[in-house]
Amino acid sequence: LSLPVLHKNFEWQLRRERIRDILTIPSVKSYSQKCLQIAWFMNVQDPPMSLLWPVDVKRGDITTTFRFFTRSGTILQHEVWPALLLTSDGPMMTKGVAQFK
Numbered sequence: 001l002s003l004p005v006l007h008k009n010f011e012w013q014l015r016r017e018r019i020r021d022i023l024t025i026p027s028v029k030s031y032s033q034k035c036l037q038i039a040w041f042m043n044v045q046d047p048p049m050s051l052l053w054p055v056d057v058k059r060g061d062i063t064t065t066f067r068f069f070t071r072s073g074t075i076l077q078h079e080v081w082p083a084l085l086l087t088s089d090g091p092m093m094t095k096g097v098a099q100f101k
Contacts, residue, residue, distance in 0.1 A: 007036055050090075051082040054098050066098040073100035 010032065011023055023029050042049040054076050057065050062076060069080045076098055083096035 003033075003037055003040055006040065007033055010036060047087045047090075049093070050085040050088040052085055052092075052096065053082045054079045054096065062098070063100075065092070066096040069097050069099045071100055075101050077101045 014023060023032070042051075052065065054062055054066060063074060065083050066076075066079075071077075078099050080097040080099060084093040085091070086093055
């Protein structure tokens with residue numbers, strides 16, 4: 001019951017940011033609904049699952065928490081996908097993906 005309301009709020013936010021035309025593409029609308037559904041399910045767990053972004057990781061631990069996208073290295077160029085943790089300080093479910101240089 002909550003997901004349709006959340007998606008309407010998401011659409012409202014896009015309209016507010018003047019990028020409303022993006023949701024007229026059916027595949028984008030479907031993708032955004034599925035992303036919102038997954039995020040909602042992760043959040044209603046007790047305790048909630050957590051996403052870990054490269055900016056939240058200590059410099060020395062970044063290569064153990066994230067796998068490389070197209071280039072390996074030790075210096076972060078940009079993030080591609082966050083790591084997924086079972087809880088905020090819990091075990092890692094899957095490594096994130098990042099572009100290194």
